[in-house]
Amino acid sequence: MKKVVIVGGGIAGLATAYYLQTRARATNAPIEYQLIESAPTFGGKIVSARADGFVVEGGPDSFIAQKPAALELCRALGLGDQLIGTNDAARKVFVWSRGQLRPMPAGMNLIVPTRITPFLTSSLVSWGGKLRMGLELFIPPRRDDGDESLAHFVRRRLGAEALDKIAEPMIAGIYVADAEDLSLQSTFPRFLEMEKKYGSLIRGMRQQPRPPQNGKAATSMFMTLRDGLQELVEALLDQLDHDALLLNRRVVALRRDAGAYHIALNDGAAIRADAVVFATPAYVSAELLQAIAPELASALRAIGYVSTATVSLGFRRAELSHSLEGFGFVVPSSERRKITACTWSSTKFNHRAPDGYALVRGFIGGAHAEALMEQDDAALVQTVRDELRAMMGITATPVLTKVFRWHKANPQYAVGHQARVTAIERLAAQQTGLYLAGAAYHGVGIPDCIADGARVAAQLLKLEEP
Ligand SMILES: Cc1cc2nc3c(=O)[nH]c(=O)nc-3n(C[C@H](O)[C@H](O)[C@H](O)COP(=O)(O)OP(=O)(O)OC[C@H]3O[C@@H](n4cnc5c(N)ncnc54)[C@H](O)[C@@H]3O)c2cc1C
Numbered sequence: 433m434k435k436v437v438i439v440g441g442g443i444a445g446l447a448t449a450y451y452l453q454t455r456a457r458a459t460n461a462p463i464e465y466q467l468i469e470s471a472p473t474f475g476g477k478i479v480s481a482r483a484d485g486f487v488v489e490g491g492p493d494s495f496i497a498q499k500p501a502a503l504e505l506c507r508a509l510g511l512g513d514q515l516i517g518t519n520d521a522a523r524k525v526f527v528w529s530r531g532q533l534r535p536m537p538a539g540m541n542l543i544v545p546t547r548i549t550p551f552l553t554s555s556l557v558s559w560g561g562k563l564r565m566g567l568e569l570f571i572p573p574r575r576d577d578g579d580e581s582l583a584h585f586v587r588r589r590l591g592a593e594a595l596d597k598i599a600e601p602m603i604a605g606i607y608v609a610d611a612e613d614l615s616l617q618s619t620f621p622r623f624l625e626m627e628k629k630y631g632s633l634i635r636g637m638r639q640q641p642r643p644p645q646n647g648k649a650a651t652s653m654f655m656t657l658r659d660g661l662q663e664l665v666e667a668l669l670d671q672l673d674h675d676a677l678l679l680n681r682r683v684v685a686l687r688r689d690a691g692a693y694h695i696a697l698n699d700g701a702a703i704r705a706d707a708v709v710f711a712t713p714a715y716v717s718a719e720l721l722q723a724i725a726p727e728l729a730s731a732l733r734a735i736g737y738v739s740t741a742t743v744s745l746g747f748r749r750a751e752l753s754h755s756l757e758g759f760g761f762v763v764p765s766s767e768r769r770k771i772t773a774c775t776w777s778s779t780k781f782n783h784r785a786p787d788g789y790a791l792v793r794g795f796i797g798g799a800h801a802e803a804l805m806e807q808d809d810a811a812l813v814q815t816v817r818d819e820l821r822a823m824m825g826i827t828a829t830p831v832l833t834k835v836f837r838w839h840k841a842n843p844q845y846a847v848g849h850q851a852r853v854t855a856i857e858r859l860a861a862q863q864t865g866l867y868l869a870g871a872a873y874h875g876v877g878i879p880d881c882i883a884d885g886a887r888v889a890a891q892l893l894k895l896e897e898p
Pocket residue numbers: 439440441442443444445468469470471474475476477478490491492493494495496681682683684711712713716740741742838841842869870871872876877878879881
């Protein structure tokens with residue numbers, strides 16, 4: 433019987449264990465695993481707090497449906513009837529600009545305008561900025577194939593204002609990254625392909641199949657689970673062999689001897705394994721691999737991380753003067769506010785607040801404002817309340833407050849990320865039985881992490897093939 437140790441019980445580690453267990457059982461493969469998680473709960477960044485009828489997401493609040501891995505896993509786990517989409521009738525995103533919340537023009541496909549009238553009548557971008565964005569149609573494509581930062585790409589194609597008001601808060605915001613560093617190739621390769629194929633993003637977007645009108649799509653663009661994304665973690669844990677799960681135990685060292693790995697835990701225990709999967713942040717994997725693979729460890733350290741916090745506030749609906757009609761707003765870093773975005777959670781999804789109440793969630797920190805994270809919880813709540821008063825006119829006292837801090841949580845896909853990951857995987861492949869999975873490598877989203885776990889499970893099963 434071959435033994436695999438999976439380090440890290442976030443979604444990537446759990447998905448690795450799930451696919452390994454299901455496929456090994458289906459094929460009678462003589463392979464067993466142990467999953468080791470240092471925190472008191474499984475799920476890593478996925479955590480949903482349920483209190484007084486509110487469902488508060490601490491980390492992710494949804495996943496993109498276009499990448500099928502998460503939807504398929506939810507369905508395979510019997511969660512199909514728990515899946516809910518966004519309330520697309522209220523789909524509207526605002527941008528904080530020049531002292532007020534201004535709607536993102538209808539028909540924007542992330543950074544590219546696809547409808548003329550709403551774009552021309554929008555107050556978000558100046559006339560000069562609109563003209564510059566329109567000139568995108570005539571700007572020749574770049575010849576060179578190398579990676580490029582989001583900021584460089586958008587400035588080059590759509591102009592500085594499109595970067596400041598749209599691309600930076602919408603895209604760099606998703607990655608909690610600095611637009612000047614964020615790799616386009618590793619985050620939105622579609623834009624690079626479109627430029628190459630059609631010579632223009634606007635022209636390329638016009639060639640794409642139109643999404644069904646009036647909410648007739650089979651699924652929303654973003655999906656979640658009725659009682660919070662933690663349902664996915666709970667459903668995975670229901671399926672996994674409980675004897676194989678170790679909680680509250682930290683891997684502190686790794687040694688390789690006589691063809692096997694020896695994994696030391698913080699309680700003094702030692703586990704022998706034929707293979708090890710690191711489903712941990714890259715800097716943790718680097719620390720643990722330093723002794724046996726120093727070159728790999730330094731390649732892993734080159735992936736930077738930033739810290740964020742989410743602050744959710746529940747209100748009595750009647751005490752809010754704001755309509756909350758929309759999914760929320762993003763804040764360009766040039767505005768120098770203390771929050772980077774705010775989700776109107778109970779509008780975006782049903783089942784997030786009890787009747788008569790509303791839930792909103794502010795984001796703090798990220799590449800431009802990590803120092804704000806040093807504040808204590810009460811100060812973080814006050815910061816978000818002050819910002820919501822200034823930006824949305826909310827003066828009510830919240831009936832619920834929940835703060836989640838995410839220290840060194842968001843991997844930074846900086847320019848050259850793909851080349852760095854290729855080098856990391858080449859070095860990892862030199863270590864027999866060593867695997868890496870998770871948000872640091874092939875995508876930060878939940879579907880990416882699940883797909884990564886499935887990929888690694890398939891590789892582990894090959895250990896058993898002659
Ligand atoms: C605030 C926030 C909002 C987000 N929003 C979205 C969203 O809406 N949609 C989306 O798709 N994605 C979103 N993401 C990204 C997504 O949640 C993460 O990329 C993903 O959950 C990471 O999963 P993972 O398994 O790779 O890592 P993690 O969840 O970080 O899991 C790693 C695990 O390893 C454990 N560990 C660390 N060191 C050790 C050790 N020495 N021994 C044992 N265990 C150890 C940790 O405790 C942790 O549980 C968001 C992330 C954040 C922080």
